[in-house]
Amino acid sequence: MLTKHRKQAILATLKRDGQVIAKALSASFDVSEDTIRRDLRELASEGLLQRVHGGALPSSPAVGDIVQRQQINTVAKLAIARKAAELMLPGQVAILDGGTTCVLLARHLPPTLEATIVTHSPSVAVELVNHPGIEVVLIGGRLFKHSMVAVGAAAIEAITHIRADVYFMGVTGIHPTAGLSTGDLEEAYIKRALAARAAEVVVLASTEKVNAASAYVIAEVTAANTVVVERKTPTTLTDPLAALGLTILHA
Amino acid sequence: MLTKHRKQAILATLKRDGQVIAKALSASFDVSEDTIRRDLRELASEGLLQRVHGGALPSSPAVGDIVQRQQINTVAKLAIARKAAELMLPGQVAILDGGTTCVLLARHLPPTLEATIVTHSPSVAVELVNHPGIEVVLIGGRLFKHSMVAVGAAAIEAITHIRADVYFMGVTGIHPTAGLSTGDLEEAYIKRALAARAAEVVVLASTEKVNAASAYVIAEVTAANTVVVERKTPTTLTDPLAALGLTILHA
DNA sequence: ATTGACATTGCATGATATTGCACGATAGGG
DNA sequence: CCCTATCGTGCAATATCATGCAATGTCAAT
Structure with missing residues (x-):
């Protein structure tokens, strides 16, 4: 599993569920939580998501709303x-x-x-x-x-x-x-x-x-x-x- | 359940019902009332809601006609x-x-x-x-x-x-x-x-x-x-x- | 094929955040 | 005025986090 693919999958999950949890991601990708945390940190620094304790949330609230x-x-x-x-x-x-x-x-x-x-x-x-x-x-x-x-x-x-x-x-x-x-x-x-x-x-x-x-x-x-x-x-x-x-x- | 997510949900409930009750929130999120109280206190300090005995109310009264x-x-x-x-x-x-x-x-x-x-x-x-x-x-x-x-x-x-x-x-x-x-x-x-x-x-x-x-x-x-x-x-x-x-x- | 630079990963460690419980204080209803 | 529900605070247990470091994997140049 390439790092980039994992990050894309994280973003996809985030978009789908509205939130991601570090522990769950760790289990589903079969990598350590540290790796997930690193991914989340990097994605957050790119502004692609918002880091919170325990996981991450979308950087911008749900779209489509008038x-x-x-x-x-x-x-x-x-x-x-x-x-x-x-x-x-x-x-x-x-x-x-x-x-x-x-x-x-x-x-x-x-x-x-x-x-x-x-x-x-x-x-x-x-x-x-x-x-x-x-x-x-x-x-x-x-x-x-x-x-x-x-x-x-x-x-x-x-x-x-x-x-x-x-x-x-x-x-x-x-x-x-x-x-x-x-x-x-x-x-x-x-x-x-x-x-x-x-x-x-x-x-x-x-x-x-x-x-x-x-x-x-x-x-x-x-x-x-x-x-x-x-x-x-x-x-x-x-x-x-x-x-x-x-x-x-x-x- | 992420803390921030819970707070968002509290605000959503508040917007929907015009009020929230600490005990009910505690039950629906399956956390202790203490945790809910902490959330409400923090949201109140951010000006996002108004704390009252037993729960919370919207900080600014909803605008509109009816x-x-x-x-x-x-x-x-x-x-x-x-x-x-x-x-x-x-x-x-x-x-x-x-x-x-x-x-x-x-x-x-x-x-x-x-x-x-x-x-x-x-x-x-x-x-x-x-x-x-x-x-x-x-x-x-x-x-x-x-x-x-x-x-x-x-x-x-x-x-x-x-x-x-x-x-x-x-x-x-x-x-x-x-x-x-x-x-x-x-x-x-x-x-x-x-x-x-x-x-x-x-x-x-x-x-x-x-x-x-x-x-x-x-x-x-x-x-x-x-x-x-x-x-x-x-x-x-x-x-x-x-x-x-x-x-x-x-x- | 080998080597070396670099990226990625997992683990250890100390730091921080979150949570639930205990206890005394306070508010609201009767 | 009393009684009960709710509140705030301190504290300890647990979860999550950031960082350093060593091990492993990747890849290009030799």
Whole structure:
């Protein structure tokens, strides 16, 4: 058994069980506990796990949780959300996508604003319950857990009964030729349906999304779209989009 | 069991239940109460929880909307929710009402349960996102902010496309002659529609609801209903219902 | 094939962490 | 006010740890 293989196996076990115990590893690999301890120490120094008395734990808590995604790139997302919130006008009907940025947008709507928000995200809905002036319309459907939004035929059907002034869309990629894209097919359908029902589409994206493309295309990048990105080396990153006639707002 | 793992589990339990009891933790982790006390002391010194006699409470009171209502009669509601959670069977399709008790029910579903939950409450939906085995179907519609559930024609229409095995219903009043009632007309319509689409209806109510009546009637009290109430002077309070042939479960 | 540099491993040893128990102090309910 | 459950502390037993060192294995150059 090679050292490297053993370390890989340790990491695999850790990922599977959420923890590893030195004694158990020693037995299963048939090496001394000292060797395991050495392995764990080295893996810990590489940041691949977190050493604790008796074994080890994952260095970063379990992934996949929306709470966690919420914590990455918070500053940029907050800036984008604030900027986008300014675009809402009193009396408008706006569609809010799922995703952390849209939750932040909902949180930062002006407290005195009177408007209607349509959303297929329970998180956004919960966020808006305490806002006195916002009427909330919830789009139902099967809940896609990864991004926590309603998808599927029921959602598509419900969307056809809506007409909105503006749709705040979150995307995974904005690419000059690949267009607007996202990582899930069902979500792409939903976003396309929502975009079709709104007079104006505002895309919210941090600059890391610009020039990136995901598997499922939502729409072409056209002059009709407004993109809100954070202010960050604007010339280099947004030029490809500006060339397409997109309206670009820097947060 | 690693010490750190145990502490994480304590924090998770605390987050889930809103409180932890030293003795119960000692039993569930199979360590001495001293060890638990030490853990709680250390977690408290890190500001992760607040130590109290007999156990611990969250350091910062949970934020959110219905949290305030959630804090009244918590013990009874929690007991009811736990009892009702036991009624769920694998593979079933269940409808969950809005309301704090149903959120608690969602939170206490067995982690290994595989089932489908239909709900018109974004709060319940959000609660279930991290449950690996539960498929969530969201009923859309206009959001009634007071109780934070979807209501209106769109919701009624969506409900007609559902057939469920069981409907866990929250009510404001259970009265021998006035029947099951609630405080909002729209909600009453929704509850009636949901009840019509479920093979079995389980009413969740603390004893204070028994013999009370609100403005809008949902349904008559019939032998077909099961009522879950907390165990509290059962003879005096539930007798009027038992006389009607209701199945009564004491939590 | 041999040699030497280097990595890996297991063991011994002293250090540290964790745990359960004993005992007196304290808090809460009746 | 008393009684009981819970608490905090000191202490001893055990488990786990880090380190040094010697034995063994690996591999490339000769």
